[in-house]
Amino acid sequence: MKNTDAALGNRQDASKIPSSQPLSPSLDDNVALFRRIFSNDGTLRVRVIENNYGTLLRCGLIYVDGMTDQDLIQNGITKPVMTYPFKEEDHGNPAKLMEKIRMEIINISDIMVSTELDELVGAVVGGKTVFLLDGYAGALNINAQGWQTRAIEEPTTEKAVRGPREGFTESLIVNLTLIRRRVQNSDLKFVFSDIGTRSKTQTCICYLESLASPDILAELQGRLAQVEIDHILDTGYLAELIRDEPYSPFEMMGSTERPDTAVSKIMEGRIALMIEGSPFALTLPYVFVENFQASEDYYVNYYFASFNRFLRVIGAFMSISIPAVYVALVTYSQEMVPTKLLLSIAAARLSVPFPTIIEALIMLTIFEILREAGARIPTTIGQAVSIVGALVLGQAAVDARIVSAPMVIVVGLTGITTLLNPRLTGPMIIVRLILLFAAFFLGIYGYFFGLLGLVIHLMSLRSFGVSYMLGVGSIRPQDIKDAAIRAPWWDMYLRPARIGTRNMKRKASRKKAGSR
Amino acid sequence: MRRALRLLTLLLCMALVLCLCGCWNYTEVDDMSIVAGVAIDKDAADGKIQLTAEIVDIKGGLNQNQAGFKMLSLKGKTMFEIVRNMISLTGKKLFWSHAKAIIFSEAVAREGLIKTMDWYSRDTETRSDVFIFVSSEPTAREILNLNTSKKAILSFELAQMMSDEKFTSTAPNVEIWDFIDKLETSGNHAVAPLIYVHEQNGKKNERVNGCAIFSKDKMIGKLNGKETKNMLFAKDGIKGGVLAVNDIHGVPTYSLEILSSRTKVKPKLVNGKLSLQVRTVTRTGLDEVMTTKDFSGNEGISSIEERASKALRQDIESVIRKLQQEYHADIFGYGEIIHEHQPKVWAKLRDNWDNEFVKLDISVDSKVIIENTAKTSRSIRLGD
């Protein structure tokens, strides 16, 4: 392990040697230098162009293919430079000539002069074009970036029937545009930094200066500064690297693919974190009730939204409880089951070879297998999976008396209720298993103990100094408004108190514009 | 690293704890015999208790909706001994929580129910909301054995019957809990419904009608269905049922459906002498008129009311007299009422309550109110 590390390090060091060299006045030398740095990189393009008005003028363009906009280079750099009628007096001073080219000839807005080889190499890698002039020991760093990105599409992970349909893409700058378009206010800040010692991924912290808590912001920046990793490919890396409570299965930071959700969190005083290459924004601090909030809640009628939220909470509870309660009732507290139900369960269990707990484990595992299989396969094969799942594993297994019918119902319910809360799927699987084992060992009391443990765990969590369960268990109307229910907008005149924002007031008053 | 190690230790400890304490009470539903009901008899020859259990026999499963049954019978000295020994018959542990009925033979009841009932109310496997019955037939098990001819679980049928009993009120609705409650409370004696086999056209059916009267835990007598209803009137236990009313000539003509009934018992102390006033107010609906004579108009209704009230008063009085004179048992809970309203008087009476009850002056006042006449406003008029 260590050896390879060292070897990698060495190779990098070897390639770094020329970068300490200054640029030479000779174009050919410089081109050779770049070629050496980018040896074995087939995407490097070097183009030497000439201008023959008066004295021969030789220039070089260096860029990476695929990262640049060819049209722009052609119309903005090569064509003007090649056709510009230089006069004799221009040629005397290369520095002056370079200045003239920058100011008068190249018609691309973002140009910088640079003499640092390091910076130029970085620019080339980042998709910029380096313009060299024969006889001048410096270069222009021209931003003619252009690469293919995915178009803005409807987010697939958080669908909404009503509400904006735009979703983040993999391009950071496009994502920031999506946010900026919704908050046209100079108060909105975008702070950039690079993360990843090798990948140098662009990262952006996004917040409203007048709302976000400076403590949380400082804490976040401190944690980001401590991150030491080769590369990050998705915000998921960051979420794990800078989260609180690294051993907890619960997410300590929200992640969303929807710009409207991200903006609404920013507007509540939260901070969003985005990176180049990931369509998911992280929001923090994160509290438990956010798991149950969907962006659509805020766009539809509040009765309906509150009902949906109630369903989600109940669904989460059922999803972790149903298998455990079933096992506890059937194997310990049979007296709690209504007589008729008990008789039919007993009849269904007859001649099933496995004990209930094993049956439950088998069925839950099979369900998870089907879920995982369904998540990865192409949609065209999806139907096959559901047929296998429903018919082969469900119906046939019951008919063959390998599992009992009530267990299929139990697992089915568990599965369906899990789908209500996609954000909690991961933790719920773990909690469900723990509760199931607890119920197996001590019956309904074991299940109670398990729940109590869950409460203790959740209550001890903190996300960036904010208690994870803030607002849960409170009976103050202000805490309930966006937690257990979704209060009407005219009534949510304060921001959620929990996340330590600076300015609590969301609206001036509880006035309803339409009411008389 | 250190934290991970700690976590691992914790997990190991948890696993150990779980292994240590795992599953002592774990039982699969299909590994137990669900008891639906029991009959308790006494073998006259050797004085042993004979316990007959009706057990739900689960077979067939999904496709067969009707669960079958099995009968098990075993003798022994104590209840618990029999219950445990039954495992050797079934191979499965008996599961009592879903039992619905417990039937005692008259012999057992006359000897005292505490002997056989205590286990049932004390044990944690059993529940106290099981209905009790006293068999009017020679043995209790022959009632349970009716299931062979009826092909249904008899105990569940009995439970269903008891929950519908409120529409007839000819038998008290007694759970083992109520029975023990009555035993524990001073100034109250228990009753239990009587059950017997009703045979018609060669078909045997169980029938619950009337009640057995207990003094302490020993059965001392019976009341028939009508007397039971009057007894329930006297103790505010009527939830429904039918009152038949005669016409002027003494022919049963009208039926009143009891909609609600309230009985108030007031102990009165006049010149140091205690007397009880029992007042019943019964709201009824006229549901049957077996005559073409018109009853409409206040005159007719009020005379029916009057006759019904009078008849009811006499009936209630007669059943109270019967219990005072024949059985000396206060099954109405009048002692408890005196206790509650006249605690000082009660302090003098309580030790000798059964005798005092006989001497007690009880006056009855009944009122029957006809609130509606069902769907029609008059009797059927014969067209000429």
Add this chain to the structure above:
Amino acid sequence: MGKENIPAGQSISIAVLFIIGSSLFMGASGQSGNSSWIAIILAMLLALPLMLIYARLHVLLPGKDLFDMLILVFGAVAGRVLSCLYIWYALHLGSLVLRNFGEFGKSVPLTSTPMLAPMLIIGLLCVWVVKGGIEVLGRSSKFLLLFTFGVIVVVQLLSIPKFQFHHLLPVLDSGWKPVFTDMMGSFTFPFAEIVVFLGAFHALPQKGSAVRILISGTLIAGVIILLVTIRNLLVLGPDLLSSLYFPSYVAVSRINIGDFLTRIEGSSAIVFVTTLFVKVSLCLYAACNGVAKVFKLSSYRSVVLQMGLIMVYFADFIYKDIMQMDYFAHHIYKIYALPFQVVIPVILWIAAEILARKKIRKQKTAQN
């Protein structure tokens, strides 16, 4: 780790759950039959002045917990000896409560499971929460109180059809004497047990809030206990009530709504688990805090696991059987607990009052 701090709402929740703790399912001591509810009201009223004394201690010595106070007022040696007594009391109380649950489990739902198993698991949960700190306990309590309250109210409503109001009559059936005996019983168990909460007084918010917390805690808990006691009485009647170890459990088992909503006593037992958990946790916290103070440990967290295990083990052998437990809880405890609940705190209060006067006088003389 900064200074621990629990807001008033959470402190009240802890106090309420602590007080209703095991008395919720053990039932109040019942010699007075159908007048036990009077005894509870009286005990609650009697507890109020005591709460004022406790709260006054918080005002006199703000930011200090019981052990700090003892050491400050009585000096390093005597204060430590008294602290040790309180550590014992908290530890003992915790194991009594654990044992209550153990016996409950043994006699009702988990008959063939060794008592140690459920007690150990509860004990470990308590260790977990105490390690998390009193703040975690506070937050958990607030949530659990809401939940407990909900369950109690639902059960209360469901049992209304089984209420037999004539059980309340005659009032004061057996005279005042048993009522007073019961009052003393209910005073020491559960109301005055809140003295253990003094062990966490340093975490209370600002000056003077202790009055509100203790008084409202006592009142809310008192009302809950009263409601539950009256329910048990109305459903079971005074005669049966006296024979049951766990009257609430049996009372709930009588609920039957249309043959459908029935047999819910098992699920209502979750309330026993939660209240008991909070009670044991607070005892454990106080005991560990005491140990840390007496032995000048930098943090109480290092002894939590050990103390917790001692508590569980202690609970296992403290009584021979349930009859002994019942006897202790209802007869011996009221005398045993008095010094801890009343005598020492009152002496402490008087001494602290004198100290405070002296200090003020000194300041005055210094000013002059």
